[in-house]
Amino acid sequence: MTEEVSLVVAGSQPESEDGNNTVTTVGRYRKVGDYHFIKYHDQSLEGADANVLLRFSDGHFELSKSGDIGMHLLFEEGRTFNGEMTLPYGSFDVQVTTEKLELVISEDVIKIECLYDLSIDGNHVSRSKVSITAKARRG
Numbered sequence: 001m002t003e004e005v006s007l008v009v010a011g012s013q014p015e016s017e018d019g020n021n022t023v024t025t026v027g028r029y030r031k032v033g034d035y036h037f038i039k040y041h042d043q044s045l046e047g048a049d050a051n052v053l054l055r056f057s058d059g060h061f062e063l064s065k066s067g068d069i070g071m072h073l074l075f076e077e078g079r080t081f082n083g084e085m086t087l088p089y090g091s092f093d094v095q096v097t098t099e100k101l102e103l104v105i106s107e108d109v110i111k112i113e114c115l116y117d118l119s120i121d122g123n124h125v126s127r128s129k130v131s132i133t134a135k136a137r138r139g
Contacts (some may be wrong), residue, residue, distance in 0.1 A: 001107060002136040007040055011012060013126040029110075029134060034058075036105065038134055045058045048088065052114070054132065061101055063130075075114050077101040085120070095119040110134040 007027040012020045027040035038054040048068035055062040061075040070086035073096050080097040100115040112132040118125045 001029050001110065001134075002138065003029055003030070004137045005038065005110075006137055007038065007135075008131075008133045009042075010131045012129050012131075026135065026137070036110065038110075038132075050105040056103055056112060058103065059101065061103065061114060075101055075116060093118045093122070095122075108136045 005027050007025050010020070010022045010026075013045065023042055025040050025042070027038045030037045034057045036054075036056050040052050042050045042052050042065070044121075050065040050067040050069045051063075053064045053066075055064070059076060062073065063075075064072045068088055070084075071094070072083050073094070074081040074083065075096060075098040077098050077100060080095060083094050083096070085092045085094050095118070097117045098114060099117070100113070102111070102113045104111040110133070113129070114131075115127070115129045118128050
């Protein structure tokens with residue numbers, strides 16, 4: 001995999017018709033030991049800026065955001081993790097329960113697919129899915 005990657009990040013809430021969001025951008029890839037890292041910049045429709053770090057290895061996926069939006073979420077199939085999300089108007093306790101996590105890592109393409117339940121401040125909010133595809137950029 002090259003250091004510079006084309007990235008498509010698609011988030012959806014299968015229960016909701018308007019809960020889909022796709023970001024297409026360029027990121028930086030790096031592998032350190034058994035872990036793979038992808039960093040990219042995200043600007044939401046509401047104008048919030050965030051630097052995003054994806055960290056993953058076999059059976060393990062982490063998503064961290066810093067900037068106007070701050071959060072750290074951890075995903076492992078069949079497990080539940082607690083975290084915090086900080087937005088310009090306040091902080092919330094979040095909980096993710098991962099139902100399915102698939103990682104496919106090859107020389108030119110990385111694919112991550114994660115299906116999970118999201119709760120905020122103890123209340124179930126949605127069943128969500130994130131799909132990430134990173135492709136090597138050449139020359």
